[in-house]
Amino acid sequence: MKKKWALYVSSVLTGLLFLAAIFSPWIMPNDPHAPNMVMKLQGFSVQYPLGTDHLGRCVLSRLIEGTRVSLSIAFVVLIATLTISMIVGLIAGFVGGWIDIILMRVCDILLAIPNFIFALVIVGALGAGMKNLLIALVLVTWVGFARIIRNMVKSLKETDYVIYAHVCGVAKWRIITRHIVPFVFPQMLLLKLISLGTTILMISELSFLGLGVTAPIAEWGMMISESKTYLTTQPELMLIPGIMISLTVLIFNAFGDSLRDVLYPKTT
Amino acid sequence: MGQFLTKRLLSMVLALWGVTIIAFFLVRIMPGDPIEAYFQANHIPVTEEVIQQLREEQGLNESLLTQYVNWLGNAVQLDFGESFMTNNPVIEELVMRFGVTIQLALVSFVVILIICIPIGILSAVKRDSWFDRLTRLTVFSVASMPSFWLAFVLVYTMALKLDLLPLMGWGTVDMMILPALTLALGVVPYYVRMIRTSMIEQMEQPFVTFARARGIPEHIIVRRHIFKGTLTPLITSLAMTLGVLLGGAAIIEMVFTIPGLGRFIVEAITARDYYVLQAFIFVISFFYIVINFMADLVCAWIDPRIRLKEDAS
Numbered sequence: 001m002k003k004k005w006a007l008y009v010s011s012v013l014t015g016l017l018f019l020a021a022i023f024s025p026w027i028m029p030n031d032p033h034a035p036n037m038v039m040k041l042q043g044f045s046v047q048y049p050l051g052t053d054h055l056g057r058c059v060l061s062r063l064i065e066g067t068r069v070s071l072s073i074a075f076v077v078l079i080a081t082l083t084i085s086m087i088v089g090l091i092a093g094f095v096g097g098w099i100d101i102i103l104m105r106v107c108d109i110l111l112a113i114p115n116f117i118f119a120l121v122i123v124g125a126l127g128a129g130m131k132n133l134l135i136a137l138v139l140v141t142w143v144g145f146a147r148i149i150r151n152m153v154k155s156l157k158e159t160d161y162v163i164y165a166h167v168c169g170v171a172k173w174r175i176i177t178r179h180i181v182p183f184v185f186p187q188m189l190l191l192k193l194i195s196l197g198t199t200i201l202m203i204s205e206l207s208f209l210g211l212g213v214t215a216p217i218a219e220w221g222m223m224i225s226e227s228k229t230y231l232t233t234q235p236e237l238m239l240i241p242g243i244m245i246s247l248t249v250l251i252f253n254a255f256g257d258s259l260r261d262v263l264y265p266k267t268t
Numbered sequence: 269m270g271q272f273l274t275k276r277l278l279s280m281v282l283a284l285w286g287v288t289i290i291a292f293f294l295v296r297i298m299p300g301d302p303i304e305a306y307f308q309a310n311h312i313p314v315t316e317e318v319i320q321q322l323r324e325e326q327g328l329n330e331s332l333l334t335q336y337v338n339w340l341g342n343a344v345q346l347d348f349g350e351s352f353m354t355n356n357p358v359i360e361e362l363v364m365r366f367g368v369t370i371q372l373a374l375v376s377f378v379v380i381l382i383i384c385i386p387i388g389i390l391s392a393v394k395r396d397s398w399f400d401r402l403t404r405l406t407v408f409s410v411a412s413m414p415s416f417w418l419a420f421v422l423v424y425t426m427a428l429k430l431d432l433l434p435l436m437g438w439g440t441v442d443m444m445i446l447p448a449l450t451l452a453l454g455v456v457p458y459y460v461r462m463i464r465t466s467m468i469e470q471m472e473q474p475f476v477t478f479a480r481a482r483g484i485p486e487h488i489i490v491r492r493h494i495f496k497g498t499l500t501p502l503i504t505s506l507a508m509t510l511g512v513l514l515g516g517a518a519i520i521e522m523v524f525t526i527p528g529l530g531r532f533i534v535e536a537i538t539a540r541d542y543y544v545l546q547a548f549i550f551v552i553s554f555f556y557i558v559i560n561f562m563a564d565l566v567c568a569w570i571d572p573r574i575r576l577k578e579d580a581s
Contacts, residue, residue, distance in 0.1 A: 109286025114511025242417035
């Protein structure tokens, strides 16, 4: 019962975050990019509910735009990695043989490079920007999932009902779509949802280093990086985006974890 | 043990070779060519002849495959070319800074163990007590916070407001505390959870029940029987964490202006210093792979079940 409540609360909050991201242009009180040097570094006010930054831009509006940016990047990464790792995992696990060995060795090599460093160097090679950040995150995160899917498919291939389907002469692609994907996909989606928080953290970390989302687009990590000069006088410029990142990641983690607890109660 | 060793050695060599391919070609996907990119990124006006001449000198007009073979041949001898930024051999620049980063990582390891082992054990032993609940809640919240933000929050409270620790810099012990702590906090949640679940799993093993039946005092059971079982996952995790720490160091070193490898690499990326980038990914991965290999060996040595399982398959 208690677990159900955690799921209800966290899914409502997740929904709110996504709503804020989708409807961000309408709920922003001000233009997030419009500088107003007369009003720079102001405290909380009616016109600027969370104050203004060093260029007089509205902090709340930038925060809302940041929600949109982070969530859409994380969402695209989720879809892309899920697709790539499903394809690679299914091929390696189902076809087996040489293809499996080669694909898994490639995974070994990619996993041998520490994740964040790999992403750092990919963005470093391609240059900063939202598109390159996306490419880096996808390249770094698909590998582990492909390996998990491959192992699941391999053990599913040994189950009685798949062997039975084989014996009955069911076509291979039909076995995959009817018996294997419906079992693997929900679990993978769940794992990807659980890792959504990590993706959000990585986006903000790379943007903090100036290697992710670039100006003028507002991003939380970048906002923190811009605020460091004003740490002594306006600590709230650093605190607010950080609280936003932490809350978002917290909500996503709680959502993923409670969903898993409800769907697969045994594993915890 | 023999078969276990050969298997691991082979896969290690393969991974190392794969990393050389990635290190070489990844940096070549850079838009434009490295020399042009460097001058452009640093706004240095230069004529086409100079670029052509440099290309010729560096062998960039050869085919990619020839370039790779040449690069690999030099890399084996630890010759990664010269840094565009400093004009010194890349390997010297890296080695000079590697020490600082490793020092930071090692201090972080100590911090991690000091925080996580007692909390993890206590949390598992007093399962579902208020302490356990509080730990789980704290750990869950800390896991959501970005490390660079935690760093700023700690700098603001500890250095600026309370004036307990130095703001930034590197060299003395008190300067290490904040960076090492923030770097450690990024992985503390993982370790507390890992130790806790692993301990709980061990507690349900028959040998623990048997030890209790023999009347052995609880604290000895915890130390000798239960905690020993968490040792292997702990060692494997420590080796894996090294990768996370080396990556996290890039961020922490930027925040605290520590003259380490991470900060150097972010500067190299901004300046498009291409040889540094290639060498960096190679050296870091090499280090990471070898450490993980050693961790595997230590685990197999501690826990015979691991090596026997692999030998049998």
